[in-house]
Amino acid sequence: MEESGYFDFSPIVNNIHESLAASFSPGWAMAIAWALIGITLILFAALSVIILVYVERKVAAFFQVRLGPMRVGPWGLLQTVADFIKLLMKEHITSRNADKFLFNLAPFIIVTAAFLGLGAIPFALGLHIFDINIGLFYITAVSSVGVLGILLGGWAGNNKYSLIGALRSGAQIVSYELSITLSLLAVVVLAGSLQLSEIIASQENGWWIFKGHISAWIAFVIFMIAGTAETNRGPFDLAEAESELTAGFHTEYSGIKFAMFFLAEYLSLFIIASVGATVFFGGWLPFHIGTWQAFNHIMDYIPPIVWFFGKVAGIIGIIMWFKWTFPRLRIDQLLILEWKYLLPINLFNLILVSFIALMGWYF
Amino acid sequence: MGNEAIILFIILGLVLVGGAFAMSYLVSPKNVTPLKEETYECGIETMGSSWIQFKVGYYLFAMLFLIFDVETIFIVPWAVVMKKVGLVAFIEILIFFLILGLGLLYAWKKRALRWE
Secondary structure: OOOOOOOOOHHHHHHHHHHHHHHOOHHHHHHHHHHHHHHHHHHHHHHHHHHHHHHHHHHHHHHOOOOOOOOOOHHHOOHHHHHHHHHHOOOOOOOOOOOHHHHHHHHHHHHHHHHHHHOOOOOEOOEOOOOOOOHHHHHHHHHOOHHHHHHHHHHHOOOHHHHHHHHHHHHHHHHHHHHHHHHHHHHHHHHOOOOHHHHHHOOOOOOHHHHOHHHHHHHHHHHHHHHHHHOOOHHHOOOOOHHHHOOHHHOOOOHHHHHHHHHHHHHHHHHHHHHHHHHHHOOOOOOOOOOOHHHHHHHHHOOHHHHHHHHHHHHHHHHHHHHOOOOOOOHHHHHHHHHHHHHHHHHHHHHHHHHHHHHOOOO | OOOOHHHHHHHHHHHHHHHHHHHHHHHOOOOOOOOOOOOOOOOOOOOOOOOOOOOHHHHHHHHHHHHHHHHHHHHHHHHHHHHHHOHHHHHHHHHHHHHHHHHHHHHHHOOOOOOO
């Protein structure tokens, strides 16, 4: 990959590392590197959530032929910031009947799980904090820890709505996790690696959504459905169904604790979208058409980080579109969709994709 | 970064939530009254505890998930080496999926997938 002409972040990262190593002792250099990565990641998470919440409200408004937030800042751009400040200044209320320790532990678990996933995402060439050889497996594993936070938070509140919401969410997330893993494995069979950087490298001559024939498309559709369910969104938001359960699993949470659940929800949306973009759409790789040299060169001028965030934005857009297109499912319909449709289709798709890989029917 | 990055991410999550809680604690009003501490139930008086025996259906699906998730873990290493191993891996996964499918079919016929 080194000979390709893409904008590479690794010299910048190496420069920072070298200058740190030159001016500090090894221990301090590492501590400062950690602090830098940490601050960047926290700022990035906060910024992306603020933008995502704003976009969510605007998209919702446009689907309903409204304008959405318009008052705070130009086009309501500062609305989410104002909301966050409001949530920060709210009183801490823990219900008398709640299990106080678990009630306060739940936001920690859910946000930590989101951060664990966020770190392993390849943002651009050389801009990849944590690139292990089981990257995809790692992300699916840690993103499922979040359900513990939801279950704990829902149960600890000692509230009927939150209990129902938590159990629904538990059944839903664990079910759809199977689909999400199996649909990603369809591409892993073709790419032959779980390392995210290698999966991207294998798409140098075409994204898997194009190279993988019909099975990649099936896998992508299943991934989108399961990813929407995994993030408790769209037609699968019955864990926090406003019209039935007031606020679902976070009914008892208020102020900053509620904001933490919100943060984790949008972070996991971002993680799911970026995993989809990486695995099916080549991550930060630009769009190329076969041997159209001129076209490919023009595409190469757009920096990889723009490609990555563009693809992520596209997938997030589709997921938001889902929300305003389909009515909410009932819990039994939800589980039937997973266990009687998606899971068998997924198993057949894996056989199909391994057959394709066996016959070499991919580029 | 190596595997120690996991520790960093865990610290980050804890610091972010802890920091936000601490910041909020500094600026938020503290005026707790007994009524505020009531469990929320749409304005009416709270009836009993929520920690009760609950519908078994949810746990049934959780158990099913446990079985299938363990089997997914077996599929992951297969998926990585599938192209290298070739035909043998293909035949083996057919047998594996046959057993997996039979398990699903069994749960289906036993009405474990029915929501009653």
